[in-house]
Amino acid sequence: MSCGQFFNTALSQDFSPDVRYMAYQSYLTAPHLLHQIDNLGYSFYGKTVADIGTGVGILPYLLKERNLSKIIGIDLDKDFLKAARYLNNNENTAYINADGRNIPVKDSVFDSIFVRYVFQHTGMSDIFLSEIKRTIKDGGLLIIADIEDDMNIFYPDLPESSKKLFRIYSEYQKLKGGDRLISKKLPAFLLSHGFKDIKIRPYTLVFFKGSEGSSSPEALKNAFLLVQNELELVKNDILSRKLIASIEFHKGLNDYFKFLNLKDDLLISKTEFLITCKK
Ligand SMILES: C[S@@+](CC[C@H](N)C(=O)[O-])C[C@H]1O[C@@H](n2cnc3c(N)ncnc32)[C@H](O)[C@@H]1O
Numbered sequence: 001m002s003c004g005q006f007f008n009t010a011l012s013q014d015f016s017p018d019v020r021y022m023a024y025q026s027y028l029t030a031p032h033l034l035h036q037i038d039n040l041g042y043s044f045y046g047k048t049v050a051d052i053g054t055g056v057g058i059l060p061y062l063l064k065e066r067n068l069s070k071i072i073g074i075d076l077d078k079d080f081l082k083a084a085r086y087l088n089n090n091e092n093t094a095y096i097n098a099d100g101r102n103i104p105v106k107d108s109v110f111d112s113i114f115v116r117y118v119f120q121h122t123g124m125s126d127i128f129l130s131e132i133k134r135t136i137k138d139g140g141l142l143i144i145a146d147i148e149d150d151m152n153i154f155y156p157d158l159p160e161s162s163k164k165l166f167r168i169y170s171e172y173q174k175l176k177g178g179d180r181l182i183s184k185k186l187p188a189f190l191l192s193h194g195f196k197d198i199k200i201r202p203y204t205l206v207f208f209k210g211s212e213g214s215s216s217p218e219a220l221k222n223a224f225l226l227v228q229n230e231l232e233l234v235k236n237d238i239l240s241r242k243l244i245a246s247i248e249f250h251k252g253l254n255d256y257f258k259f260l261n262l263k264d265d266l267l268i269s270k271t272e273f274l275i276t277c278k279k
Pocket of ligand 1: 025026052053054074075076080098100115116117121122
């Protein structure tokens with residue numbers, strides 16, 4: 001099944017809207033994830049791998065033909081895992097419904113552990129990182145990918161309504177224990193927990209739209225869809241906490257859509273970090 005089929009299958013089922021948003025996010029970011037995996041130069045052959053905060057299981061899905069011994073997707077959310085099991089029930093794949101801060105496996109079982117877009121939700125949680133360290137083998141590879149909102153560039157400047165919406169989203173994530181400025185803090189955090197051989201590989205996604213046409217219309221469309229899907233996942237919670245009025249939420253999102261579509265000579269640059277280290 002290609003990534004397109006992965007996504008269409010997710011949509012064709014009677015999954016909740018949250019599962020659909022997550023599946024869409026996974027589908028849109030899958031090419032970057034694949035690129036990062038290939039750039040690692042790491043052989044998964046015969047390895048036992050964990051993917052903590054697997055969501056709907058895009059990583060196990062992408063790795064299913066790499067001859068791993070086993071890949072275990074772990075997530076707090078039962079609905080995401082139900083979809084993950086449906087989308088990829090490969091024999092070398094298993095899923096565990098658990099908190100990454102309390103993983104129900106013995107010590108030193110994983111050759112490598114992936115943690116993509118999860119530290120932005122947990123923040124620098126000592127319990128979480130200690131649990132990762134406990135379950136990874138000596139010399140095992142920890143692979144982290146996460147965001148760094150301080151390295152987002154918009155030219156021209158975003159509309160005020162969208163700026164407000166993104167600021168509220170960041171505050172919301174902080175209220176829930178997360179941090180959208182996490183990547184730059186992770187290397188020192190890993191070092192403080194005794195991880196070694198830390199390698200930091202920032203990677204940048206750039207979208208440009210000039211008056212003579214867009215460098216990639218598809219990429220610009222995806223830039224909007226990614227933000228929209230991410231915000232839809234948390235919209236009800238943000239609104240029920242009265243962090244922003246519903247009308248302002250939708251105006252922020254609509255204005256972002258117009259900003260992407262109407263402006264010429266538009267540039268968006270988003271830098272994320274791929275960080276690897278060893279136990
Ligand atoms: C943004 S999604 C990332 C999904 C997937 N890793 C990817 O790269 O597409 C974050 C996921 O982490 C999960 N998560 C957040 N905190 C967690 C925790 N403490 N333990 C396990 N999973 C967690 C969420 O349920 C969600 O599925």
